[in-house]
Amino acid sequence: MKTDNFAHRAAEWDSPEKTKMTEIFVAEMLRFVSPQSHWKALEIGAGTGLVGLQVSDKLRSLVFEDTSEAMLEVLKQKLKPDSNCEIVHGEVFEYQQSDIDFVFSCMAFHHISDIEKTLKHLATITTDGATIVIGDLRTEDGSFHRFEPIPHKGFDTDLLSELFHGAGFEVVSVHTYNVLKRERIEGVKSDFEQFILIAKKI
Numbered sequence: 001m002k003t004d005n006f007a008h009r010a011a012e013w014d015s016p017e018k019t020k021m022t023e024i025f026v027a028e029m030l031r032f033v034s035p036q037s038h039w040k041a042l043e044i045g046a047g048t049g050l051v052g053l054q055v056s057d058k059l060r061s062l063v064f065e066d067t068s069e070a071m072l073e074v075l076k077q078k079l080k081p082d083s084n085c086e087i088v089h090g091e092v093f094e095y096q097q098s099d100i101d102f103v104f105s106c107m108a109f110h111h112i113s114d115i116e117k118t119l120k121h122l123a124t125i126t127t128d129g130a131t132i133v134i135g136d137l138r139t140e141d142g143s144f145h146r147f148e149p150i151p152h153k154g155f156d157t158d159l160l161s162e163l164f165h166g167a168g169f170e171v172v173s174v175h176t177y178n179v180l181k182r183e184r185i186e187g188v189k190s191d192f193e194q195f196i197l198i199a200k201k202i
């Protein structure tokens with residue numbers, strides 16, 4: 001397993017700012033998707049569960065997947081013994097059953113090296129007509145993660161949509177749903193656009 005880049009942030013992850021960010025994402029997701037009580041869902045890069053725990057009650061079950069043991073440890077403390085949730089520690093490739101009806105992910109895709117391989121894997125673990133919702137940054141200049149090496153400085157959503165099509169998904173909608181204002185350079189506030197992409201398995 002690679003270095004856990006979130007180990008030092010896990011305990012403080014659930015700040016009011018992060019909570020608000022996930023609430024904005026979930027509100028936008030629920031404008032386009034009505035989670036069904038018979039659905040099994042998978043959250044990629046679930047972290048401490050800030051997103052998934054807002055929708056888990058609407059679902060039959062939810063798999064939280066993340067590479068950070070420390071983030072998942074925080075999530076474990078929140079789960080009740082009779083919860084309908086399970087945890088997968090590792091990359092999404094660890095999950096190999098073909099029974100997922102709904103996949104969602106917030107601000108995790110830019111941490112995943114091989115997006116094409118990931119989408120092709122999603123096509124193998126999802127049911128026909130499955131819904132995929134990805135929230136992440138549009139292309140940025142690298143200042144969002146100044147000191148942290150990450151595989152993607154946001155995404156060009158046209159290129160990302162092509163990868164979805166190539167993996168067997170129809171992209172239903174891609175749009176900006178939020179703009180983060182961050183002072184990454186002292187005294188200079190920059191805008192970082194967050195997009196949401198909604199796709200269906202064909």
Ligand SMILES: C[S@@+](CC[C@H](N)C(=O)[O-])C[C@H]1O[C@@H](n2cnc3c(N)ncnc32)[C@H](O)[C@@H]1O
Binds near residue numbers: 105
């Ligand atoms: C910015 S955090 C977002 C966490 C959560 N989605 C939220 O919105 O609060 C990114 C998460 O992606 C996870 N991550 C990084 N690389 C990953 C990978 N290759 N596969 C799955 N998760 C990954 C990190 O451990 C971290 O928990």
